[in-house]
Amino acid sequence: MRETSGKMDCDRAGRWLGAAVAMFVLYALLAVVTHIAAPIGAVWKVQPGIDGSNLLGMAGNMMTFLAYLFVGIPAGFLLMRIGYKRTTLAALGLGILGIAIQLVSAETGGGLRLAGVPASFFVYLLGSFICGFTSCFLNIVINPMLNALGGGGNRANQLIMFGGGVNSVVSTLTPIFVMLLVGEVTLQTSLRDVSPLLWWALGILAVAFAAFAVFRMPEPAVARNPDAEKVGLLAPLRFRHTVFGVVGIFLYIGIEIGVPGTLNFWLLDPRGAFEAVTPAVAGSVTGMFFFLMLVGRFAGSWIGGRVSGRAILAFCAAATFLLVAAGVFTLGAVVPFPVFTGRTFIVADVPLGAALLASSGLFVSVLWAAAYNMAMEGLGKYTEAASGLLMTMVCGGGVLPLAQGFLADRCGYVVSYVLPAAGALYLLAYALLFPKLITNKNPQKEKQR
Numbered sequence: 001m002r003e004t005s006g007k008m009d010c011d012r013a014g015r016w017l018g019a020a021v022a023m024f025v026l027y028a029l030l031a032v033v034t035h036i037a038a039p040i041g042a043v044w045k046v047q048p049g050i051d052g053s054n055l056l057g058m059a060g061n062m063m064t065f066l067a068y069l070f071v072g073i074p075a076g077f078l079l080m081r082i083g084y085k086r087t088t089l090a091a092l093g094l095g096i097l098g099i100a101i102q103l104v105s106a107e108t109g110g111g112l113r114l115a116g117v118p119a120s121f122f123v124y125l126l127g128s129f130i131c132g133f134t135s136c137f138l139n140i141v142i143n144p145m146l147n148a149l150g151g152g153g154n155r156a157n158q159l160i161m162f163g164g165g166v167n168s169v170v171s172t173l174t175p176i177f178v179m180l181l182v183g184e185v186t187l188q189t190s191l192r193d194v195s196p197l198l199w200w201a202l203g204i205l206a207v208a209f210a211a212f213a214v215f216r217m218p219e220p221a222v223a224r225n226p227d228a229e230k231v232g233l234l235a236p237l238r239f240r241h242t243v244f245g246v247v248g249i250f251l252y253i254g255i256e257i258g259v260p261g262t263l264n265f266w267l268l269d270p271r272g273a274f275e276a277v278t279p280a281v282a283g284s285v286t287g288m289f290f291f292l293m294l295v296g297r298f299a300g301s302w303i304g305g306r307v308s309g310r311a312i313l314a315f316c317a318a319a320t321f322l323l324v325a326a327g328v329f330t331l332g333a334v335v336p337f338p339v340f341t342g343r344t345f346i347v348a349d350v351p352l353g354a355a356l357l358a359s360s361g362l363f364v365s366v367l368w369a370a371a372y373n374m375a376m377e378g379l380g381k382y383t384e385a386a387s388g389l390l391m392t393m394v395c396g397g398g399v400l401p402l403a404q405g406f407l408a409d410r411c412g413y414v415v416s417y418v419l420p421a422a423g424a425l426y427l428l429a430y431a432l433l434f435p436k437l438i439t440n441k442n443p444q445k446e447k448q449r
Helices: 002-035 037-045 059-108 119-149 153-182 191-214 240-268 279-303 309-328 352-359 367-375 380-411 418-438 443-448
Strands: 334-340 345-351
Touching (some): 002 059, 002 119, 002 153, 002 191, 037 059, 037 191, 059 119, 059 191, 059 380, 119 367, 119 380, 240 279, 240 352, 279 334, 279 345, 279 352, 309 352, 309 367, 309 418, 380 418
Antiparallel strands (some): 334 345
């Protein structure tokens, strides 16, 4: 009996490890699909008809995030109806379609124009939008699965933070890989120069689809729910801690995208409070934000198993607020900072405020995992529907930075940082008030327990 019991324990451990590794692989694929639109947009930006427009150059990236608004809730419904494995295959299939459409746009190039813009540009936007569906579907699968594998609480925080670290590594390497394949983007760069990149992405997704088709993915008991419509897609909103968590995720994504994005514009703007710096310096400073996010996520994957998500959220939200506030009020001083010139590293003087804003990435990095798990606490059969609602809120990565840019144009960069600072304060309040929010229990929730 002992030998049989030991074998069963080993089998369960093997399935747990296999499922966790599979989710980390999906986190890596998520980074590729999410971040491929922006570098391709840089090539589109120099094409005739686009004529250097930053707005049009970033349109593909915006379409990727916009997809979350449309498909977040339906994706949660789909997960409840067909389970984790089939949702994963649907996500990868949509990714293959989205990349293939972008490949068509790259191969056809200019030609027919609509309102002066190449018609193939709109094909590229369609492909980016479909890739956004893939990103949303993968998030819908990954986060609740890791939450279930970790059993909620600290262990779930640890797994999601480690997965976020994997995502950060691939997110950091993707632009480098793009530059190796495409090379320096000039006015002579052809859209066909991005075709090798898209063929690589297409091949990776096809291999992943084949692998997950034969992979025996575990299905948490609450996932496959043929009566999903009885649960109701908005049913999780009856829980106060989930409602506040939904808002928190929207604000978090706005902080993650808005702080470094606006900082880059601020550094390069000769009219800004900072003296305009070289693109190499601006890129190194904003790049440090994402590097520190990588460090923070790996550190969080270790700390998350020992410290509660609520404590992590409270501390890191407070630190984010303090660094953002200090950054916008220390405009005169300069500090030495490592700068990558394209060939080597040098040390250059950069504004202290910019360095402080970049440093906030260390603490911003773990806000997602902590806020997500707190919002999902104890939802039981409502888990997948709640995951759909939370994924919908990723559209904050498009909405809030746009609002921050509007404030920067009208009121100045300092005022624009009121938005991420206010978002950090909200997350701090969410952490502090969480025990009172979660005590509003639903009778159905009590029956589950």
